[in-house]
Structures are given as C-alpha cells and as structure tokens.
C-alpha cells in the first residue's frame with residue numbers, strides 16, 4: 172500500500188508539474204506581467220508580504236495651501252522636521268508625527284508647530300500638543316485612508332494579497348499605468364517606470380473640503396534597499412496643480428515593532444458625521460447695515476435701495492445661514508452680491524455656496540482665475556450646493572478701488588496693496604459712517620504680534636480714509652485708535 176501510495180503521489184506530482192509547465196507556456200496577461208515586474212523590482216512578492224511594519228523618518232518642506240500670499244500657493248513654505256511615519260501594514264494603520272516651522276512671517280510667529288495625525292482602518296484621529304486625542308470627521312477618515320495607500324508598500328501589498336485588483340494596463344505619459352481597485356471600491360492609478368519597473372507615482376481622486384474633487388498625486392524617487400525591499404526615499408505630493416509637500420527620508424526600517432493603533436479613547440468615540448449648525452447673530456451697526464456674527468468669522472449685510480449685498484462667505488454652512496438671515500432681516504429685497512475680502516480658504520470657502528444661490532462675487536482682480544477654477548470643480552465624492560445645482564460664477568473684479576453706491580448705501584472697496592497677509596485682499600470703507608471693514612489684518616484680542624497692521628494703516632492713509640471705527644471679520648468692533656496704538660507699539 173505504501174508503495175502504491177507513493178507511486179500515485181509521484182504520478183500526481185508529475186501531472187502537476189506538466190500542468191504548471193503548460194500554464195507557464197501561456198503568455199501572462201498584461202496585468203500578471205505588470206504585478207510580477209513591479210513585485211520583483213520592489214524585492215519580490217514574498218518580501219513585500221513579509222513587511223508587516225514600516226517606519227520612515229524624514230525632513231522636507233510643506234506649502235501653505237489655503238493660506239498663502241497668492242491664490243497660486245507657491246510662495247510660503249514650512250520647514251518639516253522630526254517627521255516620523257509608523258505603519259502597521261497588516262491592519263491598515265499609520266501615524267504621522269511632524270513639526271512644521273514657518274519660513275515666512277506667520278501670524279502666530281515662527282515657532283515650530285508639532286502635529287500628530289493617524290488612521291486606524293476607518294478611524295482617523297489627531298493628537299493635540301497637550302496629548303489629547305480627537306476623532307476626526309468621517310470625510311477626513313475616508314481621505315486619510317486613501318492617502319495611506321499612496322505608497323508602494325500598502326498598495327502593492329493589497330494587490331499581491333488579493334485585497335485589491337489591478338487592471339486596465341496601458342501606457343500614459345511615458346509610464347506603464349494601471350488601475351488598482353481595493354475591496355472598498357476605492358480606485359488608484361499606479362504608474363510604473365518602464366525601465367526600472369518601480370512605482371513612479373500613485374494618484375487618486377479624493378475629496379478636499381475646499382478644492383472638492385481633487386487629484387491627489389504622490390510621486391516617488393530615490394529608491395533604496397530597506398531590509399529585503401526597495402522603498403522610495405523621496406516622496407512629494409500635489410493636489411491637482413498645487414504642490415503640497417516634499418520629504419526626503421533620513422532613515423527607513425521594516426519590521427521593527429511599532430504600535431500604530433489609534434488611542435483607545437478615539438476608538439471608543441462615536442463616529443463624527445454631519446456638521447454643527449452655524450450660529451448667526453445680527454447686530455445693526457447703522458441704518459441698513461448689520462454685522463452677522465456668532466462664530467469666528469463674521470459677515471456684514473448691506474441694504475441698498477433695491478437689493479442687498481453681503482460681505483464674506485467663509486464656508487458652506489455659514490453662508491447658507493447668513494443668506495437665510497439676510498432674507499429674514501430684509502425679506503422684500505433680493506441678495507445679489509457677495510464681497511469677498513481674500514482668497515484664504517476660511518474666507519472664501521462659502522463662495523461656491525453663494526454662487527449656487529445666484530450671488531455675483533466681488534473680489535480683487537488677482538483672485539478671479541482661481542475662483543473661476545474653484546466654481547468649475549466637480550464635487551462628486553461629497554456633494555455641495557453648487558454641485559447639486561451647477562451654475563456659472565459671475566465675478567466683478569476690483570483692481571485698486573471700486574465704489575458701490577445708490578441713494579441708500581455707499582461702500583468703497585480698496586485693494587490693500589503690499590499686504591504680507593494676502594497679495595489680493597480688499598478692505599471696505601463706509602464713508603457715511605467712517606467705518607472700515609477688514610479681515611485678518613488687525614484682529615482685536617490677539618496676543619500674538621499684529622504683523623499685518625502696519626501695512627493696513629499705511630493703506631488707510633494712502634487712500635485718505637477718515638476711519639473712526641473698525642469692524643473686523645474676526646473679533647469685536649474697535650475704535651480706530653486701537654489700530655494706531657498697536658502699530659506704534661510694533662514700530663517702537
């Protein structure tokens with residue numbers, strides 16, 4: 172029996188070898204070929220699957236997206252130091268620690284700012300400077316999980332272990348390109364250098380709260396051997412045409428013991444969905460002028476003879492709420508325009524919503540192209556009022572100054588030239604009331620230096636504005652003397 176069994180086994184083995192050999196003769200599909208080539212270039216399938224943890228220390232630069240001097244966001248950089256990424260690939264967990272130091276005059280000063288953020292499966296979190304952990308919104312978790320796969324190790328590991336599938340191999344822009352789709356349905360584009368067979372970039376369509384649908388593209392260079400695998404030492408990322416960061420690894424390790432799990436308090440916390448409703452208060456400043464406050468960013472409503480104008484649309488929810496408040500305060504006149512102070516995301520984030528409500532945008536001329544782009548951007552991953560009811564943006568661009576006046580109301584707008592805060596920022600002046608409205612250039616109650624105040628004062632003098640009171644977009648109304656005193660103190 173034993174002999175027969177052995178003979179059967181040998182025959183079976185021979186059969187298997189013959190079958191394998193016949194399989195091997197069949198040409199591999201482009202997908203199998205690509206997976207094999209990339210896996211081999213990265214160190215082999217077994218070596219990739221054997222990587223359970225990954226650590227990277229790095230340094231680099233990060234751009235000031237959303238708060239740059241110009242809408243193109245290419246002038247202000249943060250130095251990135253103490254960058255440390257730990258990843259647990261078996262459980263889709265990663266945590267990133269880094270320190271950002273502004274290389275420009277930042278309103279909080281140039282002190283280093285530590286940041287800790289992570290993703291644990293579908294749970295995203297941030298850890299504050301005091302060590303307290305906070306669970307992030309579900310939209311952030313979706314985005315951060317996508318960002319987690321923007322590295323050759325987790326993405327190729329998913330392909331090799333069957334947690335993702337690779338298809339649609341093609342040539343594009345000098346690269347061999349394929350689609351990788353995870354079990355969740357999330358899709359990525361993987362681009363391979365045809366010479367080295369190493370991943371050159373990974374891209375995906377992700378949601379950004381301001382840009383809406385955005386192409387996140389992560390590029391890899393400077394591959395080096397780390398344990399049994401090859402890993403990129405240089406990683407850079409962009410959102411569409413906007414550069415986000417570039418880092419260079421100083422050390423990389425695989426299979427060191429790491430704990431990349433989310434803090435217990437975060438895992439125990441309920442998922443964060445929806446958003447807190449906007450709080451809008453209305454304070455009448457003068458006849459036909461209301462300051463709409465209630466949260467960090469205020470708006471101002473102006474009643475003209477036959478229409479209303481709004482100043483500032485900070486974000487979607489607040490803009491919906493201030494539009495509703497405007498209609499409640501003056502129900503018989505249409506709201507037709509929104510005046511935007513500057514392009515920073517926390518001051519222009521509601522413009523799409525304003526456009527969807529039919530408002531014409533009044534802004535400094537240098538913001539026009541950026542806003543036209545913003546209003547055209549699709550928002551399929553997280554729909555917003557404009558994606559639900561698409562509409563062309565109407566813009567009235569202001570160069571140095573503009574006046575909007577009728578029998579009931581006069582608003583003068585001035586470009587605050589040379590501001591170190593934003594190169595395309597407007598201030599509003601109400602000559603009948605000697606009131607100046609400004610955003611971010613002087614913030615009452617701020618304990619950090621008022622870096623932008625001297626330039627604001629220069630511009631007020633240049634345009635010969637006879638200001639008595641200032642209505643800031645952040646903070647309470649102040650007397651003009653407070654600005655003068657603050658500038659004196661800075662200049663002494």
Ligand SMILES: [Zn+2]
Pocket residue numbers: 513515518592593610611
């Ligand atoms: Zn700003």
Ligand SMILES: [Zn+2]
Pocket residue numbers: 517518610611645
């Ligand atoms: Zn602000």
